[in-house]
Each structure stands twice: as C-alpha cells, then as structure tokens.
Amino acid sequence: MTVSANPLLSDRDVDFQLYEVLDAPALCALPAFAEHSRETFELVLGNVRRFAREVLFPTYRMMDAEPPVFRDGRVHTHPLLRTLYPQLVELGLLTASRPPEVGGQQLPLTLYSMASAYLMAANLSAYAYVGLTIGAAHLLEAFGTPWLREQFMTRLYQGEWTGTMALTEPQAGSSLGDVKARARPAGDGSYRLSGSKIFISGGDHDFAPNVVHLTLARIDGAPPGTRGISLFAVPSRRPEGGRLVDNDVRVAGVIHKIGWRGMPSLALNYGEEGDCHGWLVGPEHRGLACMFQMMNEARIMVGLNGVATASVAYHEALSYARNRPQGRAAGAKDSQHQTPIIEHADVRRMLLRQKAIVEGGLSLLAATSLQADLAAHAPDEETRKRAGLLLDLLTPVAKTFPAEKGFEANVLSLQVHGGYGYSSEYLPEAWLRDQKLNSIHEGTTGIQGLDLLGRKAVAGGGAALQAFSEEVLATVARARQAGVPGPWCAALEASLESVLELTMALGAMGMAGEVETMLRHSADYMELFSLLAVAWRWLAQAAAAREGLARGGESAEFYEGKLRAAQYWFATEVPRIKVLVKLCSSGEDSYTGMRPEWF
Amino acid sequence: MTVSANPLLSDRDVDFQLYEVLDAPALCALPAFAEHSRETFELVLGNVRRFAREVLFPTYRMMDAEPPVFRDGRVHTHPLLRTLYPQLVELGLLTASRPPEVGGQQLPLTLYSMASAYLMAANLSAYAYVGLTIGAAHLLEAFGTPWLREQFMTRLYQGEWTGTMALTEPQAGSSLGDVKARARPAGDGSYRLSGSKIFISGGDHDFAPNVVHLTLARIDGAPPGTRGISLFAVPSRRPEGGRLVDNDVRVAGVIHKIGWRGMPSLALNYGEEGDCHGWLVGPEHRGLACMFQMMNEARIMVGLNGVATASVAYHEALSYARNRPQGRAAGAKDSQHQTPIIEHADVRRMLLRQKAIVEGGLSLLAATSLQADLAAHAPDEETRKRAGLLLDLLTPVAKTFPAEKGFEANVLSLQVHGGYGYSSEYLPEAWLRDQKLNSIHEGTTGIQGLDLLGRKAVAGGGAALQAFSEEVLATVARARQAGVPGPWCAALEASLESVLELTMALGAMGMAGEVETMLRHSADYMELFSLLAVAWRWLAQAAAAREGLARGGESAEFYEGKLRAAQYWFATEVPRIKVLVKLCSSGEDSYTGMRPEWF
Incomplete structure (x- = not known):
C-alpha cells in the first residue's frame, strides 16, 4: 500500500474562492486586518500547504491504525503527536486569528478557514487538538478573569497545555439543560467540582503536561434547566504553590470511536476524592450563553x-480513476487496451458529484467565514449587525451540508475504488468513518434543522432572510453580467422566491402558536435551504469562471470544469428544491402522525 | 455492552408480505410445489426464526470482532464456524429450494428468500458460506457432468465441503472479459489451471476439509474477450485414488475488508507448482453464459x-429510540422528566424512513422472488416467459435499491444512536460497514444501471416493461377497490406513464445508434425506476393494509403503520420521479461533457 500524492485540496480552487469568487484581500481595508494583504495570505497558505502535505498527511494512516490506549489510569496517544503538536504550534495556528493583545496575528477567519481545511484534510485528529485548544483559550479570553487568562489562557495559546470542551454527560447530550455535574464554592474563590462527563475529545493524553477542561456544571442551589448552568475551567493538574498538583479528574474509560482515531474520546469523573477544583468562567448560571457565543465558530470548523x-477522498478517487484501467468504451473491441475508468460516464458522474459537493461546500464555508469577519470587525454597527444575522443564518447550513452531502461524497469515493475501496488497504473507508462524526457532534443534523428553521431563518423579523436574499440577488446580477446561462440565474431566483414564501408561511404558523406543525419538516427545510445556499455558491463560481474565461490566460480548463460542476448542480439538485418546498408546505404529516406504537 | 433482543425482521411483516400482500401459498398449486402448503411455510419460517435469533445472532459480534487470520499458508476462520456451519446445514438450507432429485425440498424461492433474510440479518458472514456453496453446487447441478455432480455437487449440497465463485482477477473486476487465468488440457479429461484470482470470498477456511472453486479461466487458444472464457470446478484438494490430495491452489493474501468480517476475502494463486487440476463445467468458452444463468438468483440474494x-439496524434503532430519554417536547418544563427520543418528530422521521426502505425493499424482493418461481415452474410456456421478463427487469432494481437506500437506512440507524452510534460498543456501525459491500459485489450499482436501462427495460421489444406495467396497474386497481387514497393511485399511474414514455424515447435513441446518449443517465434511471418499483410495492401494501383494516381484528396498529409508511413514500419519494425523468430526458450532459482533464 502506498500513499498517493494527494493534494488534499486543490490550491487553484482555494485561490479561486479567495481571490476570484470572493475578494478576501479587501478585508485588509478593515482596521483589524490592516497589517495584512494578499501577500501575507499567500505566505500563510504556502506554509500550511507544505506542512499539511509533507509532514501531516503521511502520519494520518499510522494514527488511524493505532488509536490511543488507556493504561494505568492514563491515556497514551500516538507517539507521533509529541513531535506533531509542537510543529502545529510552531506554525502559528493557535493564535493565527486572535488579536495581538494575546499574541495573535489577527488573520481574517476567511483565510484561516481555508488554511485549516488543508490541515483537517491531512490529519483531522492531529489538527483537532489545535481546534479544541483554541476553543478553550478563546472562552477564557472572552470571559475569564485576569488570573485565569494569565494562568490558563496564555499556556493554552502558547501550546504548552491543551484544552477540551466538557459539556456532554450520559443523560445530557442534545439536552444540555440536563447537565448534572455539581460545583460548590470552596471558599478560596474556586469551586469543588463533582460529576461525570462523556465523549470528551482530547480529555487526556501524554504529549503535554496539562489539559484544561472548559466544563459545564451546576452550582448548588442553581435554578433547574438551561438557566442554571455555569462554565468552569477545570485543569487536570492545578497550579498550587508555584507547581502543578493532581486535580482529581479521572479517566473512567475510552470510547471506541469508529473514526477520528488519533484523538481519544473519554468518559471523565470529576472529584471522586472530593479534591477537584474549578474556576468560574463568566457569570454564574450563564455557562450555556458563554458557550453559545463560540458556537458559530465551532460549527464552521465542523463544516x-x-x-x-x-475533499481528500475526492482527490484520492480522482487519482484512482485516472490510473485504474477497467473495461472499454461501448463498441470497442476486446483486443483493445482497457481504458482508465474516468472515461466511463458513470464514474465521471460520481466524480462530478463529489466535485460539486466539495467545492460548493468550500465556497459556502468561505462565504460564511467572510460574514464572521465582517460581523466581528466591520467598523460600522449596521454592517456588523447585518453580517451577524447572515452568519447566524448560514452557520447551521455550513455545518450540516458538508456533514450530510460530504458523507455522500465520501461514499462515492469508496465506490469509485470498487472492491479495493471496501478494504482498509485503501484510505477512502477511513475518511468515510471520520466523516460520519460530523452529523453528530456540535449539534446533530436534527438539532441544526430546528435551529435553522425555528430560530435563524425567522430571526430579526425576517431581516436575516432579507440580507440573504440581497446577497443571492447580487450574485445573480453578477452572473448575468458575466454571461452565465440565463436559466441558471432564473432558477436560483425562482428557488429563492419559493423559499422566502415558504419561510414566511412557516414563520406565521409559529407566531400563531402552531410550533410543532411549523417545525415538523425542519430536516426537509434544512435540506432545501442547503441546496439553495450551495446553488448560490455555484452561481457565484460560475460567474467568476466566466469572468476568468473572458480574461483569457492559462486557467481555461479549470474554469470549464467549474462551469460543468455548476451545470450539474443546477440540473440535478436545484429542481429538488421545488419538491421539498412543496413537501414542507403541504401539511404532510406522516412523521408526526406515525404513532410510536405503530412502528 | 449488551446485545438487545433484536427481532432481526418483523415476523408480522414477513407474514403480511407472504400471505396478505402476495398470496404465496397459491404457488403450491403449481406441480413443482405440490407437496407444500402454508403449513410447511410456517414450519420452515418457525425453525429459521428461532435459529436466527437464538443461535446465529449472538455470534455476530464475536465474528465481526475476530476476523479470519492467515497463518502458515492457511486461513483460520472463527472457531464458532465449526459448530455453526453444521447447524446451518442441519436446518436444510443448502437444498431447501433444490428439487428432490438432488435431495432438496423444492421450496418456492419466495419463501426461501424471506427465510434467508432472517439468517442474513442475524449473521450475514456465517450465512454467506451457505449462499456461496449453494451457488457453486447449483452450477454443477445445471452444467456438470455426472462425475462432477457425484464427486463435487453432492458433497457441497450435503454440507461436507463448501464452494466459492472465483471470477475476479486484479485486472478483471467489472470487466470479466479480461480474465487471464489459463487452462490447458491435462490429457486425462481435466485441465491444468494457472493464474491469480482476487476477492474470493470463503476461498479458504478450517471448518471443512475442502473448498470447490467455480473458476473462470481461458483455455489456451480461446478467442479473446467474453466469448473465450470457460468455467471450471477447481477443488482445493482433488480426489485421486480414493483420497484427497493437495491441488496447488494457494492463498496469496487476505484482503482486510471493512465488513463481512466473519468471512475471508482472499487472493488465490492457481498452479504455482504446475499441479492445479480443474474440470470443465458446461461447454468450452461458455463459462460466462453459464455463470450468468445463475446471476438473477445471486443478485436477489444480494438484495x-x-x-x-x-432491517436489523432499523430494529436496533427503534428499540434505542423507545428507551433513550433525551430532551422534552416543545413547551415542556425543565423540571419534567426527559422523553424517549421516539417522541421527537425528527427521530420519528428517521425511523419512518428506515421502515419505508426496509419494508418496501422486502416487498420488492418477495415480488421478484415470486416471478422467479413462476419463471421456473409455471406449467405454461407463456406464463414462464412473461415471468422471466419480469424477473430480469426487476432483478437489477431488487439488487440495487436495498444496497443504496438500505445504506441510507443504516446511516440513519447510526444517527438515531447519536454519539453512541459512533462507537463500536454499539452495533449500527458494524451493519453500516457490512451494507457497503452490497453496492459493489455481484455487479456494482453502475453496472446494474447499465443492465437495467441498456438491456432489461428495453427487452423483448418492450414486452418486459409492458408486463411490469400490467402488474402495476393491477395493483392500482386493487388499491382503488380497497379504498387507498386516490392521489396515491393517481401518482403511481402518472409516474408509471412518464417512465414508460421516457424508456421508449431512450430505447429509440439506442436503436438510432446513440448508445452513449441513451445510457448517459443510467444511474439516474436506476434511481427513478427504484422509486417507482418501491412505490408499486407500497401501494400494494397499502391495499393489503386497508383490506386488513376492513376485516377488523387485532392488527389495526400494524396496518395504520403501513399506511403511514406508504403515505411517507408517496409524499417524499414519488415526487422525485418526475424530477429524475426530466433530468434523463433533458439532454443534460454535465457528466459526459466534463472532460477528464477539467477535474
């Protein structure tokens, strides 16, 4: 078995998204990003691409094959992490998008997203330690006391320690309001924690001396439900008298995950011996609210x-299809050489579908990240507010589309490999296992659907959808200008119109108190909204491709490929929006009408 | 981790398919099945259900966890197989559907299909040894010389030895015409075989003394391509002088499959030492034709x-959803107990979709098997011919729908289990891995699409589709009579009409020599035809459910569930047929227009 020279993502495509579809360098006109330019973007991407391909990707298979081991109460992760993690830190990833006050470079998220996609494609488990540590540090940066920032945040950002998010308990997964972990004031400003957490990614390892768990728990006497949960920083080893001492956070077991096998997912027990200390982060009882302020970014990262x-699986399939001879074109003689399977129409269909999903998804993530940058850093309040609404609206879609349709793409990558794809000698099955988590963690697909339809699409009295509508129509105008086929433009306009109407009708239903009826088809709504949002991104790409063709130059084949993939999306996926809109608005009640005892 | 009391399949549903949707006992009016009756059906099903649940299912996880090991040139399978295989033989499975002349009971395939589904759901690898052995024995029964039947077939049917299908070679998977294995007359009536095979399921093991490989090879001097391939019986140990001697078939390696882990998939080398003997089965150069005569049945088994x-994954999800408390209904107070997740609309959607796929698929398999029984055993030529056309038409659909949509159902079963579903402590991930093979072996989904559109749908100058159309319209008439909602009946009629028109248009294109254009959308055609065929089965089930409700009795909840699942199919899937018909007839050319270098 050899590892192919997999590019992970297409550099040409990432550049296209940043510089042709969007104008990401224009962000550098904002004061926050004034130190940056297209040149710094290219420098960052260059470093990341090299590291991802030369250092990180070659470790993926080894880490997948040898998952962490739980022995003598401690988790032993793959030895490679002892050298990989410092290198990831060295690359500047932990603080790349943080401000100079905490030692960061303050790169736009738009750029950081594209850069991190390479690292995720190369070895998502290795990168996940970075992502989790950033998340923990960022919470401390936003809500921690100066002492917490100095003691914990700094060490996290400097890569000395790592972080986790310790939310889930056996009885509290999607239902975080049911968290039972307890916290009692210890009298010295800290709290004594007790309880159990489960599915804690990176909750223990042996490549750094400490792990800080950002932990949800209930202070004794707190109100029940979501309004009585507080956030604590709970290190595995706590600072005491100038040194680190054991903080009574015990590993209770390792979950045997089917993917992400370079990173342990653990059950943790807090305070078995009554000696677990944590420090409150943010106001009492506001833990969920603090956590949710980081949610958009966390979900963008999942997307x-x-x-x-x-993407990495698509490139593997593409390379395989170009090199695997099998069969002949219709009408060819048996005595002729076999043809590479990419010549077969159905293989090309499978590859084109993967391309449409991968590049459509990447474009959606880039566009969503851009709104995050504007929401955080635009100088004027109005722009920030509008971008915030768009960010909120697009985030559940940008999280869910890649998880669901990306999984389909991973299935197709395996299928292109035929019988070989069914063996662990080849990589597609490993990426299939990895991908499956994305529809589950950081809010399941079902939860995202409820969030999108029940909150985000009706937010601001329709202002979010209005802003989205403006963005789509601006893209249509650009596409018409660029000479994109008229029927695609018209189809996107018509789809948008129908989705707006549907949303208004469903919103009115919710206002009238018929919440269950409104939300019955939230999964279908998520699907149709995803198809629409990605159609928007494919129209934008088609416009940029036409503009590129008009300029002439060397990229003609690249642009032609973009136009075919856009054609594919408009021919195969956009027509489904209408079917789904009809389903959502028909009053169809098979799911809710099906009583549990009838199954 | 505990194994739940999973029913594997719903007995009530299997009975419904056999006795209410179809009238399977009516087959006993045919001379071939005259010895049988509903009583013998129930006896067979009773034995199989008990064995599958009590003996076979408890072994599944162990066999998945400990795949076969290749050591000292031999494959060592799970020790449990030494007791399981004789028990499977004892159950009468090897000859259940074979005629009395070879020691069989001659049960209708319609019954045998339903019975074997339980065994597959319980432990598909263990059952697969049975399936492969039947396949090999059946080929010998149909085409073997009396000596071959006596020497090999009898021992296979009696469960003494096992069999394989040795078709694939590294360069010849979908393209079997490229088989290179060689056969030279040995002068004693046998042939000397040489060459390599790959992906040979059950190609070696240690629970029986011999394995007979039904092997495709090319006799020296044979014409190139598919018309120069012959079929041979090649035992691992050959009979010589009244005993078995080594026959120079070597295991070259074990494929590390991601599923079906109770059964080895091997690379085999024939005649490394020039001492591998095989015996011709059927006429010279007609090996593929012989093999293809068994293809319908093999593909029905994959379906x-x-x-x-x-099904087994659906029942696991159903049980989990009934027992897992998480969250509350909208508007409920935090202080209330959490509700079982089956109460959430989106979980019910996921379960209803699984039910619709599983039971719609089972109904399609039962109906297809019924045509196989009529094609083989109806007394009059005309009925046999018509049933044969229907069987040929339905087989690729009955193979592909469960592989593709069944995989979706498996994904949903995992998703219902949330984070737990992502761990190998729970079973859904194992079934997901198992299911993935079904879109690959016995002809990939792409190959099935070409077969359906390029051959089966246009067979007999339209006679196959005409027969299908009559069946569908008869079901519509029955449904109207039973009081099934009129819009469902009308939707099925309209869908049928549009598919007939599309097929005629595409067929005409093929006749005009535009084969590539005709077949461009064969995968889309497969999908729309599957949706139509399963809609036909759901209308038949709705009709039987309405008839059942009219009779009254204890099954009212079962019938209500059937009607909701039918409603689901007509609301969510049937409208997609129109979209796909339009796609197939629009001349849309993104797949074929996308040049390989544009990716």
Whole structure:
C-alpha cells in the first residue's frame, strides 16, 4: 500500500474562492486586518500547504491504525503527536486569528478557514487538538478573569497545555439543560467540582503536561434547566504553590470511536476524592450563553472538517480513476487496451458529484467565514449587525451540508475504488468513518434543522432572510453580467422566491402558536435551504469562471470544469428544491402522525 | 455492552408480505410445489426464526470482532464456524429450494428468500458460506457432468465441503472479459489451471476439509474477450485414488475488508507448482453464459442481504429510540422528566424512513422472488416467459435499491444512536460497514444501471416493461377497490406513464445508434425506476393494509403503520420521479461533457 500524492485540496480552487469568487484581500481595508494583504495570505497558505502535505498527511494512516490506549489510569496517544503538536504550534495556528493583545496575528477567519481545511484534510485528529485548544483559550479570553487568562489562557495559546470542551454527560447530550455535574464554592474563590462527563475529545493524553477542561456544571442551589448552568475551567493538574498538583479528574474509560482515531474520546469523573477544583468562567448560571457565543465558530470548523474530509477522498478517487484501467468504451473491441475508468460516464458522474459537493461546500464555508469577519470587525454597527444575522443564518447550513452531502461524497469515493475501496488497504473507508462524526457532534443534523428553521431563518423579523436574499440577488446580477446561462440565474431566483414564501408561511404558523406543525419538516427545510445556499455558491463560481474565461490566460480548463460542476448542480439538485418546498408546505404529516406504537 | 433482543425482521411483516400482500401459498398449486402448503411455510419460517435469533445472532459480534487470520499458508476462520456451519446445514438450507432429485425440498424461492433474510440479518458472514456453496453446487447441478455432480455437487449440497465463485482477477473486476487465468488440457479429461484470482470470498477456511472453486479461466487458444472464457470446478484438494490430495491452489493474501468480517476475502494463486487440476463445467468458452444463468438468483440474494442488514439496524434503532430519554417536547418544563427520543418528530422521521426502505425493499424482493418461481415452474410456456421478463427487469432494481437506500437506512440507524452510534460498543456501525459491500459485489450499482436501462427495460421489444406495467396497474386497481387514497393511485399511474414514455424515447435513441446518449443517465434511471418499483410495492401494501383494516381484528396498529409508511413514500419519494425523468430526458450532459482533464 502506498500513499498517493494527494493534494488534499486543490490550491487553484482555494485561490479561486479567495481571490476570484470572493475578494478576501479587501478585508485588509478593515482596521483589524490592516497589517495584512494578499501577500501575507499567500505566505500563510504556502506554509500550511507544505506542512499539511509533507509532514501531516503521511502520519494520518499510522494514527488511524493505532488509536490511543488507556493504561494505568492514563491515556497514551500516538507517539507521533509529541513531535506533531509542537510543529502545529510552531506554525502559528493557535493564535493565527486572535488579536495581538494575546499574541495573535489577527488573520481574517476567511483565510484561516481555508488554511485549516488543508490541515483537517491531512490529519483531522492531529489538527483537532489545535481546534479544541483554541476553543478553550478563546472562552477564557472572552470571559475569564485576569488570573485565569494569565494562568490558563496564555499556556493554552502558547501550546504548552491543551484544552477540551466538557459539556456532554450520559443523560445530557442534545439536552444540555440536563447537565448534572455539581460545583460548590470552596471558599478560596474556586469551586469543588463533582460529576461525570462523556465523549470528551482530547480529555487526556501524554504529549503535554496539562489539559484544561472548559466544563459545564451546576452550582448548588442553581435554578433547574438551561438557566442554571455555569462554565468552569477545570485543569487536570492545578497550579498550587508555584507547581502543578493532581486535580482529581479521572479517566473512567475510552470510547471506541469508529473514526477520528488519533484523538481519544473519554468518559471523565470529576472529584471522586472530593479534591477537584474549578474556576468560574463568566457569570454564574450563564455557562450555556458563554458557550453559545463560540458556537458559530465551532460549527464552521465542523463544516470545514466535512469539506476537508470529502475533499481528500475526492482527490484520492480522482487519482484512482485516472490510473485504474477497467473495461472499454461501448463498441470497442476486446483486443483493445482497457481504458482508465474516468472515461466511463458513470464514474465521471460520481466524480462530478463529489466535485460539486466539495467545492460548493468550500465556497459556502468561505462565504460564511467572510460574514464572521465582517460581523466581528466591520467598523460600522449596521454592517456588523447585518453580517451577524447572515452568519447566524448560514452557520447551521455550513455545518450540516458538508456533514450530510460530504458523507455522500465520501461514499462515492469508496465506490469509485470498487472492491479495493471496501478494504482498509485503501484510505477512502477511513475518511468515510471520520466523516460520519460530523452529523453528530456540535449539534446533530436534527438539532441544526430546528435551529435553522425555528430560530435563524425567522430571526430579526425576517431581516436575516432579507440580507440573504440581497446577497443571492447580487450574485445573480453578477452572473448575468458575466454571461452565465440565463436559466441558471432564473432558477436560483425562482428557488429563492419559493423559499422566502415558504419561510414566511412557516414563520406565521409559529407566531400563531402552531410550533410543532411549523417545525415538523425542519430536516426537509434544512435540506432545501442547503441546496439553495450551495446553488448560490455555484452561481457565484460560475460567474467568476466566466469572468476568468473572458480574461483569457492559462486557467481555461479549470474554469470549464467549474462551469460543468455548476451545470450539474443546477440540473440535478436545484429542481429538488421545488419538491421539498412543496413537501414542507403541504401539511404532510406522516412523521408526526406515525404513532410510536405503530412502528 | 449488551446485545438487545433484536427481532432481526418483523415476523408480522414477513407474514403480511407472504400471505396478505402476495398470496404465496397459491404457488403450491403449481406441480413443482405440490407437496407444500402454508403449513410447511410456517414450519420452515418457525425453525429459521428461532435459529436466527437464538443461535446465529449472538455470534455476530464475536465474528465481526475476530476476523479470519492467515497463518502458515492457511486461513483460520472463527472457531464458532465449526459448530455453526453444521447447524446451518442441519436446518436444510443448502437444498431447501433444490428439487428432490438432488435431495432438496423444492421450496418456492419466495419463501426461501424471506427465510434467508432472517439468517442474513442475524449473521450475514456465517450465512454467506451457505449462499456461496449453494451457488457453486447449483452450477454443477445445471452444467456438470455426472462425475462432477457425484464427486463435487453432492458433497457441497450435503454440507461436507463448501464452494466459492472465483471470477475476479486484479485486472478483471467489472470487466470479466479480461480474465487471464489459463487452462490447458491435462490429457486425462481435466485441465491444468494457472493464474491469480482476487476477492474470493470463503476461498479458504478450517471448518471443512475442502473448498470447490467455480473458476473462470481461458483455455489456451480461446478467442479473446467474453466469448473465450470457460468455467471450471477447481477443488482445493482433488480426489485421486480414493483420497484427497493437495491441488496447488494457494492463498496469496487476505484482503482486510471493512465488513463481512466473519468471512475471508482472499487472493488465490492457481498452479504455482504446475499441479492445479480443474474440470470443465458446461461447454468450452461458455463459462460466462453459464455463470450468468445463475446471476438473477445471486443478485436477489444480494438484495435480500441489503434489506436484512438495513432491517436489523432499523430494529436496533427503534428499540434505542423507545428507551433513550433525551430532551422534552416543545413547551415542556425543565423540571419534567426527559422523553424517549421516539417522541421527537425528527427521530420519528428517521425511523419512518428506515421502515419505508426496509419494508418496501422486502416487498420488492418477495415480488421478484415470486416471478422467479413462476419463471421456473409455471406449467405454461407463456406464463414462464412473461415471468422471466419480469424477473430480469426487476432483478437489477431488487439488487440495487436495498444496497443504496438500505445504506441510507443504516446511516440513519447510526444517527438515531447519536454519539453512541459512533462507537463500536454499539452495533449500527458494524451493519453500516457490512451494507457497503452490497453496492459493489455481484455487479456494482453502475453496472446494474447499465443492465437495467441498456438491456432489461428495453427487452423483448418492450414486452418486459409492458408486463411490469400490467402488474402495476393491477395493483392500482386493487388499491382503488380497497379504498387507498386516490392521489396515491393517481401518482403511481402518472409516474408509471412518464417512465414508460421516457424508456421508449431512450430505447429509440439506442436503436438510432446513440448508445452513449441513451445510457448517459443510467444511474439516474436506476434511481427513478427504484422509486417507482418501491412505490408499486407500497401501494400494494397499502391495499393489503386497508383490506386488513376492513376485516377488523387485532392488527389495526400494524396496518395504520403501513399506511403511514406508504403515505411517507408517496409524499417524499414519488415526487422525485418526475424530477429524475426530466433530468434523463433533458439532454443534460454535465457528466459526459466534463472532460477528464477539467477535474
């Protein structure tokens, strides 16, 4: 078995998204990004591409094959992490998008997203330690006391320690309001924690001396439900008298995950011996609210993961299809050489579908990240507010589309490999396993559907959808200008119109108190909204491709490929929006009408 | 981790398919089945259900966890097989559907299919040894010389030895015409074989003394391509002088499959030492034709496997959803107990979709098997011919729908289990791995699409489709009579009409020599035809459910569930047929227009 020279993502495509579809360098006109330019973007991407391909990707298979081992109460991760993690830190990833005050470079998220996609595609588990550590540090940066920032945040950002998000408990997964872990004031400003957490990614390892768990727990006497949960920083080893001492956070077991096998997922027990200390982060009882302020970014990262995992598999399938001879064109003689399978129409269909999903998804993530940058850093309040609404609206879609359709793409990558794809000698099955997590963690697909339809699409009295509509129509105008086929433009306009109407009708239903009826088809709504959002991104790409063709130059084949993939999306996926809109608005009640005892 | 009391398939549903949707006992009016009756059906099913649940299912996880090991040139399979295989033989499975002349019971395939689905759902690898052995023995029964039948077939049917199908070579998978294995007359009536095979399921093991490989090879001097391939019986140990001697078939390696892990998939080398003997089965150069005569049945078995694997996972998800508390209904107070997740609309959607796929698929397999029984055993030529056309038409659909949509159902079963579903402590991920093979072996989904559109749908100058159309319209008439909602009946009629028109248009294109254009959308055609065929089965089930409700009795909840699942199919899947018909007839050319270098 040899590892192919897999590019992970297409550099040409990433550049296209940043510089041709979007104008990401224009962000450098904002004061926050004033130190940057297209040149710094290229420098960052260059470093990341090299590291991802030369260092990180070659470790993926080894880490997948040898998952962490739980022995003598401690988790032993793959030895490679002892050298990989410092290198990831060295690359500047932990603080790349953070401000100079905490030692960061303050790169736009738009750029950081594209860069991190390479690392995720190369070895998502190795990168996940970085992602989790950033998340923990960022919470401390936003809500921590100066002492917490100094003691914990700094060490996390410097790559000395790592972080986790310790939310889930056996009885509290999607239902975080049911968290039972307890916290009692210890009298010294800290709290004594007790309880159990499960599915804690990176909860223990042996490549750094400490892990800080950002932990949800309930202070004794707190109100029940979501409004009584607080956030704590709970290190595995706590600073005491100038040194680190054991903090009574025990590994209770390792989950045997089917993917992400370079990173342990653990059950943790807090305070078995009554000696677990944690420090409150943010106000009492506001833990969920603090956590949710980081949610958009965390979900964008999951979406990128989905795109990255589908992308690396797509490139593997593409290479295989170009090199695997099997069969002949219709009418060819038996005595002729076999043809590479990419010549078969059905193989090309499978590859084109993967391309449409991967590059459509990447474009959606880039566009969503751009709104995050504007929401955080645009100088004027109005722009920030509008971008915030768009960010909120697009985030559940940008999280879910890559998880669901990206999984389909991963299935097709395996299928292109035929019988070989069914063996662990080849990589597609590993990426298939990895991808499956993305529809589950950081809010399942079902939860995202409820969030999208029940909150985001009706947010601001329709202002979010209005802003989205403006963005789509601006893209249509650009596409018409660029000479993109008229029927695609018209189809996107008509689809948008029908989705707006549907949303208004469903919103009105919710206002009238018929919430269950409104939300009955939230999964179908998520699907149709995803198809629409990605159609928007494919129209934008088609416009940029036509502009590129008009300019002439060396990229003609690249642009032709973009136009075919856009054609594919408009021919195969856009017509489904109408079917789904009809389903959502028909009053169809098979799911809710099906009583549990009838199954 | 505990294994739940998983029913594998719903007994009530299997009975419904056999006795209410179809009238399978009516087959006993045919002379071939005259010895049978509903009583013998129930006896067979009773034995199989008990064995599958009590003996076979408890072994599944162990065999998945400990795949075969290749050591000292031999494959060592799970020790449990030494007791399981004789028990499977004892159950009468090897000859259940064979005639009395070879020691069989001559049960209708319609019954045998339903019975084997339980065994596949319980432990598909263990059952696969049975399936392969039947296939090999059946080829010898049909085409073997009396000596071959006596020496090999009898021992296979009696369960003394096992069999394989040795077709694939590294360069010849979908393209069997490229088989290179060689056969030279040995002068004693046998041939000397040489060459390499790959992906040979059950190609070696240690629970029986011999394995007979039904092997495709090319006799020296044979014409190139598919018309120069012959079929041979090649035992691992050959009979010589009244005993078995080594026959120079060597295991070259074990494929590390991601599923079906109770059964080895091997690379085999024939005649490394020039001492491998094989015996010709059927006429010279007609090996593929012989093999293809068994193809319908083999593909029906793959379809059943898909249904069975989706079914066992569906029942696991159903049980989990009934027992897992998480979250509350909208508007409920935090202080209330959490509700079982089956109460959430989106979980019910996921379960209803699984039910619709599993039971719709089972119904399609039962109906297809019924045509196989009529094609083989109807007394009059005309009925046999018509049933043969229907069987040929339905087989690729009955193979592909469960593989593709069954996989989707398996994904949903995992998703219902949330984070737990992502761990190998729970079973859904194992069934997901198992299911994935079904879109690859016995002809990939791409190959099935070409077969359906390029051959089967246009067979007999339209006679196959005409017969299908009559069947569908008869079901519509029955449904109207039973009071099934009129819009479902009308939707099925309209869909049928549009598919007939499309097929005629595409067929005309093929006649005009535009084969590539005709077949461009063969995968889309397969999908729309599957949706139509399963809609036909759901309308038949709705009709039987309405008839059942009219009779009254204890099954009202079962019938209501059937009607909801039918409603689901007509609301969500049937409208997609129109979209796909339009795609196939639009001249849309993104797949074929996308040049390889544009990716």
